[in-house]
Amino acid sequence: MGTILEVKNYSLSFDTPEGEIEAVRDVNFSLNEGEILAIVGESGCGKTVLCKSLLKLLPRNARVKSGKAELCGENITAFSERRMRQLRGKQISMVFQDPLTTLNPTIPIGKQITESIRQHQKISHNKAKAHALELLELVGIDHAADRFNLQPHFFSGGMRQRCVLAIALASHPKVLLADEPTTALDVTVQAKMLDLLLSIRKRTGIAILFVSHDLGVVARIADRVAVMYAGKIVEIGTANEIFYDSRHPYTWGLLGAQPALAMKTGELHSIPGMPPVLLNPPPGDTFAVRNKYALAIDYEEAPPMFQISPTHFAATWLLDPRAPHIDPPIFTKRRREE
Amino acid sequence: MNQTAILEVKNLKQYFPVSKHLTVKAVDDISFQIRKGEIFGLVGESGSGKSTVARSIMGLYQLTDGEVWFQGNKISDPKVFRSNRRDIQKNMQIIFQDSAAALNPRMTVRNIIAEPMQACRMFVKNKEAMDAKIDKLLDQVGLAKSFRSRYPGELSGGQRQRVAIARSIGTNPDIIIADEPIASLDVSIQAQILTLFQNLQQEYGFAFLFIAHDLSVVRFLSNTVGVMLHGKILEMAETEELFQNPLHPYTKALLSAVPVADPIYERSKKILYYDPSKLSLTGSLQQLSPKHWMFCSPK
Ligand SMILES: Nc1ncnc2c1ncn2[C@@H]1O[C@H](COP(=O)(O)OP(=O)(O)O)[C@@H](O)[C@H]1O
Ligand SMILES: Nc1ncnc2c1ncn2[C@@H]1O[C@H](COP(=O)(O)OP(=O)(O)O)[C@@H](O)[C@H]1O
Ligand SMILES: [Mg+2]
Ligand SMILES: [Mg+2]
Numbered sequence: 001m002g003t004i005l006e007v008k009n010y011s012l013s014f015d016t017p018e019g020e021i022e023a024v025r026d027v028n029f030s031l032n033e034g035e036i037l038a039i040v041g042e043s044g045c046g047k048t049v050l051c052k053s054l055l056k057l058l059p060r061n062a063r064v065k066s067g068k069a070e071l072c073g074e075n076i077t078a079f080s081e082r083r084m085r086q087l088r089g090k091q092i093s094m095v096f097q098d099p100l101t102t103l104n105p106t107i108p109i110g111k112q113i114t115e116s117i118r119q120h121q122k123i124s125h126n127k128a129k130a131h132a133l134e135l136l137e138l139v140g141i142d143h144a145a146d147r148f149n150l151q152p153h154f155f156s157g158g159m160r161q162r163c164v165l166a167i168a169l170a171s172h173p174k175v176l177l178a179d180e181p182t183t184a185l186d187v188t189v190q191a192k193m194l195d196l197l198l199s200i201r202k203r204t205g206i207a208i209l210f211v212s213h214d215l216g217v218v219a220r221i222a223d224r225v226a227v228m229y230a231g232k233i234v235e236i237g238t239a240n241e242i243f244y245d246s247r248h249p250y251t252w253g254l255l256g257a258q259p260a261l262a263m264k265t266g267e268l269h270s271i272p273g274m275p276p277v278l279l280n281p282p283p284g285d286t287f288a289v290r291n292k293y294a295l296a297i298d299y300e301e302a303p304p305m306f307q308i309s310p311t312h313f314a315a316t317w318l319l320d321p322r323a324p325h326i327d328p329p330i331f332t333k334r335r336r337e338e
Numbered sequence: 339m340n341q342t343a344i345l346e347v348k349n350l351k352q353y354f355p356v357s358k359h360l361t362v363k364a365v366d367d368i369s370f371q372i373r374k375g376e377i378f379g380l381v382g383e384s385g386s387g388k389s390t391v392a393r394s395i396m397g398l399y400q401l402t403d404g405e406v407w408f409q410g411n412k413i414s415d416p417k418v419f420r421s422n423r424r425d426i427q428k429n430m431q432i433i434f435q436d437s438a439a440a441l442n443p444r445m446t447v448r449n450i451i452a453e454p455m456q457a458c459r460m461f462v463k464n465k466e467a468m469d470a471k472i473d474k475l476l477d478q479v480g481l482a483k484s485f486r487s488r489y490p491g492e493l494s495g496g497q498r499q500r501v502a503i504a505r506s507i508g509t510n511p512d513i514i515i516a517d518e519p520i521a522s523l524d525v526s527i528q529a530q531i532l533t534l535f536q537n538l539q540q541e542y543g544f545a546f547l548f549i550a551h552d553l554s555v556v557r558f559l560s561n562t563v564g565v566m567l568h569g570k571i572l573e574m575a576e577t578e579e580l581f582q583n584p585l586h587p588y589t590k591a592l593l594s595a596v597p598v599a600d601p602i603y604e605r606s607k608k609i610l611y612y613d614p615s616k617l618s619l620t621g622s623l624q625q626l627s628p629k630h631w632m633f634c635s636p637k
Contacts, residue, residue: 042524043495157384186383187552191595191609213524216554216597220604239601257529258599259554268558270529274494 004207005031005054005092005175009067010077012053016061022278023049025231026067028305031175036201036208038218038239040254041228044275047211050228051177055094056084071175090120093168097180099160102167103152109163110136110148113170120171135166138203140196158189162196169200179211194221215254219243224311227251230275230286237312244333247306247314249293252332269331285317293318293326343371343407344512344545345395350404352387352394352569364390366569367404369623372513372562377539377546379556379577381592382566388549390569392517395547396432409512428458431506435518437498441490447501448472448486455508475504478541479534496527500534507538513545521551532558553589554596557581565589567614576629585632588612 012024023046031037039047052058054069054076068077071091079087096102104112113132114125121128136144139162152160161181168176178197182190198221201208212218218225218239225242227235227250235248246252256269273290276282285291288298295317297303306319317323352365365387372378382388393399395406397419406414413419413426431454434440441450451472455461461468473483479500490498499519506514516535520528536559539546550556556563557577564574565588573586584590591612598604621635 042526187595187597188383188591188609188611190597192611195609213526214597215599216525219597219599219601220607222601243599243601254526255599257526259525259528259532259558260596260598268529268533270533271526272530274496274527 001032001034003030004033004072005209006070007050007054007067008070010050010069011065011067012049012058013063013065014061015063016279019279022281023062023231024053025278025281027228027231027233029226029233029236031207031209033174033207034201034205035223036197036210036221038210038212038222038225039228039233040212040215040218040225042213042254042275044277045228046231046278047213047228048179051094051179051209051211054177055088055092056081057094089116089168089173090171091173092175092177093171093173094177094179095161095164095168095181097183099157099164100152102164103160105152108149108151109155113163113166116167117170132166132170135169136163138169138200139163139166140192141166156189158185158193161185161193165196165200169204169206172204174207176206176208177211178208180213181210182217183212183214190217191220197221215243216258216260227254230281231278232286232315234287234316235314237309237314241309241312245308245312246328246332247308247312247319248316249291249318250287251314252329253290255332256329269329285315295323342373344374344376344409345547346371346405346407347391347395348405348407350391350394350406351402352390352399353402363569365394366619367622368564368566368569368571369404370564370571370574372545372547374512375539375543375545376562377548377560379560379563380547380549380566381551381553381556381563383551383592386566387569388551388566389517391566392432392515392547392549395515396430397426424458427454428509429512431509431511431514433499433502433506433514433516433519435521437502438490438495441498441502443490445489446486447476447481447488447490447493450490450501451475451505451508454505458509460509471508472504475508478507478538479504480530495523496530499523499531503531503534503538507542507544510542511544513547515547515549517549518551519548520555528555535559552596553581553592565592568617568619570617570619570633571623571631572617572633574623574631579627579629583630585626585630588614588617 007027007029010024010027014021014023041047064077068075110132113135114128117128117131133144141147141159141162182193210218222239224238226233229250235251253271271290276286284300285298285302288294297317303315303317305313305315307313318326348369350365350368354362354364356362380388394401397413401414405412411418411422452468476483476485481500520531548559560577563577563580564571567588573589584593591610594610618635621633623631624634625631
């Protein structure tokens with residue numbers, strides 16, 4: 001499997017009147033063809049900013065400080081706005097949490113999809129229309145032909161999100177950035193959406209970067225998981241490595257906060273506090289103040305990435321050979337008994 | 339009325355005429371009761387009628403039909419409601435999902451928390467005692483004293499929800515109604531707030547109507563769970579009984595959709611789907627065992 005998207009030493013800041021907000025800090029990951037990589041972390045950790053910045057959709061006060069993103073080997077960080085326009089939708093597209101940010105409320109769904117197809121492909125109106133219908137069927141809209149001329153408000157939240165997905169897939173992109181696409185949906189609708197993404201990946205071979213604040217949601221679909229905290233990827237590995245053998249206390253915290261697993265034991269383990277605003281982040285590990293396993297060095301020096309397996313990395317001083325041995329909390333290995 | 343029930347909802351119907359030809363049956367003949375110190379989880383997906391139940395209990399609508407009893411008074415009768423207004427204000431508190439909209443943006447955290455207590459004439463002319471009480475409440479919900487002078491707009495979603503909780507427990511109410519109080523929060527903050535609710539409930543002993551759209555969060559907290567769809571309670575049971583032995587196909591579908599942070603389990607899990615349009619709307623909630631009720635349609 002070849003790498004399709006590679007992000008290297010990527011740092012991005014916002015210049016604000018209060019100072020520099022370091023929203024993305026030295027992020028490294030790669031996404032393989034046909035792979036689903038989940039990015040998980042609490043609100044404010046930089047997930048959306050990272051995705052939008054790959055597509056250059058951020059406001060002007062955003063500035064890439066270092067690193068680059070390569071799509072199919074090409075450094076898109078250096079692309080002009082004109083070249084980005086050719087790329088967006090065609091090679092790489094994005095769906096957002098709120099479908100209404102993408103959909104125009106006054107234009108029929110079918111027309112919106114047809115138009116986005118014609119933006120990228122020089123094909124006749126009728127051909128585009130036929131393709132739009134196929135897309136609506138691909139994303140599981142029943143009676144697509146009957147609904148083709150309806151405006152978005154005739155659709156439920158779940159159906160709108162499917163339409164947004166249809167638009168994102170209109171020109172057969174190689175990479176889909178899905179930013180919390182199911183967070184606003186009911187659980188049964190969310191489950192259908194996750195299965196839809198899986199089936200689309202299977203049929204089209206698209207690679208998906210799936211962003212969520214909820215490890216439970218990504219368990220069903222992710223091949224690999226990157227855990228993000230305060231602008232950094234603090235742990236990355238295969239789904240099994242992250243869910244059954246995680247090494248970073250932040251990952252432990254996210255796993256312990258899962259209500260669905262808490263019901264067996266009757267306890268929930270919450271992480272105290274919240275993620276910091278990255279205006280002049282303190283030296284050392286920004287997670288230290290919330291981390292009950294923090295070592296003295298965490299307050300002085302940020303930990304490097306330690307390698308655990310060929311696919312598993314974590315940035316915590318607990319992995320340093322000099323660190324005291326700590327057994328991960330029992331719930332980080334918890335399997336659901338049937 | 340059952341002596342130990344603090345709140346009893348009997349055959350509640352709340353219909354909204356939206357046009358000449360269409361009436362939305364937001365709540366359609368539901369009954370349940372909540373005993374002293376009990377936590378009742380009311381679960382349903384969006385549009386199932388949960389918020390309407392909460393609003394009907396609070397006396398915000400003229401009921402289409404049915405009764406609401408609170409501490410032995412039939413508060414669905416507007417006259418009874420009016421004559422008990424002060425008592426209801428003190429003893430029934432509400433927390434909303436969207437505290438950004440529910441908290442007055444121009445009031446400080448101190449005044450937001452003080453308001454219900456002032457309405458109940460607590461600490462009248464004793465600002466010191468009021469301030470001490472507010473500091474205690476802030477501490478109990480995990481906020482520093484310095485939050486007193488802040489405004490809701492300066493707080494995170496989780497912090498605002500903590501303020502709403504402090505506000506609701508100030509009058510030491512007999513029941514708190516919380517309408518999806520954690521739905522818009524991150525999973526990690528949800529866990530904080532759920533744990534906070536659990537601790538406060540143990541300390542104060544209030545009864546709790548906890549409304550959620552997802553079964554996973556109510557198992558941790560509730561003693562009893564009711565599952566709603568289309569304005570009806572389809573299944574109601576003691577919590578572990580419901581999770582161990584769900585009977586209604588809709589409950590089974592909801593349970594199967596709960597995401598579990600266990601990829602091996604998730605990848606092989608078969609999600610059950612239920613077509614809500616299949617639900618027959620004639621029928622009633624039948625008691626099948628001492629702790630288990632299900633909506634049954636006549637054969
Ligand atoms: N336009 C902006 N100007 C300044 N700061 C911003 C801007 N957009 C986002 N941020 C900051 O970047 C950080 C990361 O935000 P975001 O990527 O939205 O988080 P997430 O998607 O993980 O919830 C936050 O601290 C946020 O306040
Ligand atoms: N004031 C109202 N007028 C008309 N319809 C309403 C009103 N309030 C609620 N509804 C409708 O009643 C149904 C149940 O709504 P609600 O109680 O808000 O559900 P939930 O809280 O479970 O999402 C929905 O179809 C909603 O559109
Ligand atoms: Mg985001
Ligand atoms: Mg509601």
